[in-house]
Amino acid sequence: MPGRELAPAFTLQGAREAGLTKDQVYSLLDREEIERVGRGVYVRPDAIPPAFTALAAATTLREEATLCLTSALVHHDLSDAIPFASDIALPRGTHHPTGLANVTWHSFDPRTFEIGRECADAGQGAKVAIYSAERTLVDCFRLMHQEGSDVAHEALRRWLRRSGNTPARLLKIAGLFPKALPRIRQALEVLL
Template sequence: MSAVKPGTAEQAGLSRSALYRAARQGRLERIARGIYLPADAPVADWDRIEAATRRPDATICLASALAHHDLTDAIPIALDVAIPRGTRTPAGRGAIAWHQFDRATFDIGREEIPNPGTDQTIGMYSPERSIADAFRLRGEVGYELSREALKEWLRRGGKPARLMEIASRLPRAKSPVLRALEALA
């Protein structure tokens, strides 16, 4: 089941008052401000559900995407989520770090994956896009994250040509990725 919001309660067969009554009675669980799941719903990542519910174009990026692809041992303290630049950043109390990426390059390396525990999907950047983003935003995410992810990706048989194709399409990514690949060769 998808998350239910007061604005979408009617689509789930509930009035707003029935939604709040179900939450008070324990049949629905409030996972974030204005977002509810059935109390018997399977275990799920509430931050991912909140991000996908608040922004249908939400895309997991940077350290969170690298961790999803098992390219880093770092455990992100917040879910890194990209949204197109110029759109409203959602308010919320969840552990979500919202990042605004250029609209022209937003869909490069983006795919939809299922959001476990719900019938929702959420965007996820490919390993190549995530590595290129880590290099271009290395001042923000740390220099070690990008190098560690690149080494692991290459060890698993990653294709440098595919990485360079994506890095060439992103601002400030091509040169640092190329230098790192040359240093590791």
């Protein structure tokens, strides 16, 4: 069956490299064997869980795409929010792809972009990047003016209740972000 040799998330160019024509891709679309998630970007719904669809598609276009902020909080079970769009970061200065459904792009400093960036399996070998819980907390405190202080504080409360999490571990990451460090120290003093 055509389409089985396709990557879980792919572009039209990727489909061509897998030996499919544009007409065969459209036929797969008509039969709902693949889904279009953006201009020229497709996923195999049997291969990618819905929670990773936007991130896998973004990663297909930009390898450095990384789940961040509220979406990463939800992934780490540090928030009950239901984001309308996936928060995805790219290094500042990188072109944000257009035409992807349900993605909110964020630009993070290239010097700190890799800090706390972890790889995850999005299904059938598709690799995606997600910021660690600690990095996500730091970003929420760092960008409190956008995310809201209650979001950051509630996520920190949840994180602290989990066994194995220590303030020292969080402060180590926060130390690499001078603007966030005082806010996190203050929040930890209140909560502990």
